[in-house]
Amino acid sequence: MDAAEFRRRGKEMVDYVADYLEKIEERPVYPDLEPGYLRDLIPTEAPCEPESFEDLMQDVERVIMPGITHWHSPNFFAYFPAASSYPAMLADMLCGAIGCIGFSWAASPACTELETVMLDWLGKMLQLPECFIAGTHGHGGGVIQSTASEATLMSLLAARCKAVRRVQAVESERSESDVLSKLVAYTSDQAHSSVERAALIGAVMMRKVPTDEHFAVREEMLKKMVEEDKAAGLIPFYFCATLGTTPSCAFDHITKLGPLCNKENMWMHIDAAYAGSAFICPEFRPLLNGIEYADSFNFNPHKWLLINFDCSTMWVKKRTDIIGAFKMEPLYLKHENQERFRSLKMWFVFRLYGLKGLQAHIRKQVALAKEFESLVQADNRFEICAEVILGLVCFRLKGSNELNQNLLKRITKSREIHLVPCQLSGRFVLRFAICARTTESRHIQRAWRHITQLAFELLQEQE
């Protein structure tokens, strides 16, 4: 394919993409097929000779589209949102053309530098303390990671390195492996599985801190565990706090946990993967209070800030902590993952939406969640299972787990809307997350009518 054909096919693809997104409601949100469906639809080997673009695009409809869960359908309320916007898609096209690999300044100066400045822009939108902003006299700054999991792992490794050095500085005879075997990390029992996985990779113990009735970690509980562990000869070194947990969007009490971590020489990392985007709105910024105690902070603009995957932003208070952990040069480390020019997407989205446009997006989605919450509250067959703070509503039919499992089965089978469940204190709960950029009040109303209709049928059958 030469440039002339790309001009033609590229423009066709732009129309295909626009058509897909404009008419996405016409497609069932969730596919109706069994695992393994695809292998039978395509050859077992790559073709030897080139095929035509027309044949390929026909196969996109024949092979791919029937197997898509349409994350950008306004009827998709599962997981958390996957951000998407036209400006980000345009930036991705440019990014693909430039196709640089930014593993050092020289390999791509603009890529390295725009990233640093975009992280400052975003940090200022969040009103991060100045020590996290690179363009100041502080020692901090931000980088783009692929996922929150990657950010968690990096923070845990940096904390591990720092802890080993600190212990060995006073007890020089202790071996690294002895110190490692005594290190203990903590996180909420509501934290994402990737936090536990980071400890598994880093070969350190991790303990789950029980949460309160709001599914949040409180200072007392962590303090108790730290004291017990210290008494047992262990070395507490890391706490991963969550702002906006995956099951219910709960917030750990970082204003109290932060001082505790600082006092105990424990690295505090804050994972705000979903909720972080909301902090650009002054009314939600208090949820981030306590950030000043953190050593590192991460959230995913690719979840809720209209920037297509992948764009997970991470800030550290002391760049040298991260650099030290990997014994590598700052510039090499900065792009240790040899990434694409991802900051272009941030630049395009920030400029074409403006801060006000981004805030409007967050506020609209929170309002839609509140609208759904009101509908649930007005129906006494249902109950709300966790405080609705941002764009997620946890709810269930009053009754058994089995009843709610059956309700969800019917919802999934109907394929009109798509939800996933969670467990809260042993109860099977339905999660209703406002996801697509194009979700409007009418989708919420229709979704609720659909859910109540299925619930009505289910309850009638039960009687």
Added chain:
Amino acid sequence: MDAAEFRRRGKEMVDYVADYLEKIEERPVYPDLEPGYLRDLIPTEAPCEPESFEDLMQDVERVIMPGITHWHSPNFFAYFPAASSYPAMLADMLCGAIGCIGFSWAASPACTELETVMLDWLGKMLQLPECFIAGTHGHGGGVIQSTASEATLMSLLAARCKAVRRVQAVESERSESDVLSKLVAYTSDQAHSSVERAALIGAVMMRKVPTDEHFAVREEMLKKMVEEDKAAGLIPFYFCATLGTTPSCAFDHITKLGPLCNKENMWMHIDAAYAGSAFICPEFRPLLNGIEYADSFNFNPHKWLLINFDCSTMWVKKRTDIIGAFKMEPLYLKHENQERFRSLKMWFVFRLYGLKGLQAHIRKQVALAKEFESLVQADNRFEICAEVILGLVCFRLKGSNELNQNLLKRITKSREIHLVPCQLSGRFVLRFAICARTTESRHIQRAWRHITQLAFELLQEQE
């Protein structure tokens, strides 16, 4: 930006991309500016109100383009290639629109399934042993990773887990941390720094195996180290072989190293990041002989197989080894990194090029390297520093390191072509890699004229 505006702007962007790539030779391949140049060219904060697309695109030329190292210029001969092709860009556009996050089958069935089948297609192109192909009765299969570094880390962690279990199965009283402190991994002294970094992350020892006069690891040397280490009470558990090293594209002797690793119960991972793409050509496939002894194998189609970053393909012989290491469900693990629909790029490229088209691309670039090698060989002021097997030529002026450093400085400063150096046995060497898809014989000839002209001036000044 709504769909109507996206249709307009998207088509403008398609033309911008085609123009950029068609006229890329007119731009200096390497930027002429100092670190920190960008911060002064843009505001210190994001705009509050939306800006216009026209302003943004003007800034792409004003702010971004002057800071780009043009990896797809036919005058770019640095590092290794970053793959790029129009079919892959079209697939990326579609991928961005679908915007699914494939962390489980249900989250995106087509994404999960196409990936498995594309890895089979590619595995068959490489004539991998059947045990690595998922669509057989074997226990292996492939997944896409972001980078070779990620694949190395995952293989090391799987090997670590397996080794700990194996030791504890016979010595049940030994603690995990005791076993961990005795594990030792090996790799070539020519291996990429990410291999060492994987050991650092995994908290295990790593020893560098010295290489022979061809910069390759031979069986004897590894055997000697393993025996010494075992005698010292250590537990050898992992060897990362390299096929096509970063400095000189050297190949470790895996046909001999493989049986040694198998015998010693050491996991053998093969990192063929750059060279792997060439194995789709029957004449280069013998370089992969010995793959049958490997536990895992990885290469980067995003380097040399016309599939835009990121697409690093990894196969394992036993899927359960990887799954066991992370104590997680197969489907969850498969997409533990919550990735985009990257297999679409593979599907587009494989079908629109066909195997023959891909082979032609590899063969053309190897021929260009041979052409450059001949030019160097015909000039007795220069010498070839490593056997030219694929698309990389290591060469230098006969003389001191300083002389060659000065030559490279002049090349870099001229900005007509771009190269990077390497160290081989203490000697400063220039690396000339065939990178851009559009590089032709005339670019090789012109690059050589340019290099010899600068060398002539340098040598004259020295006299």
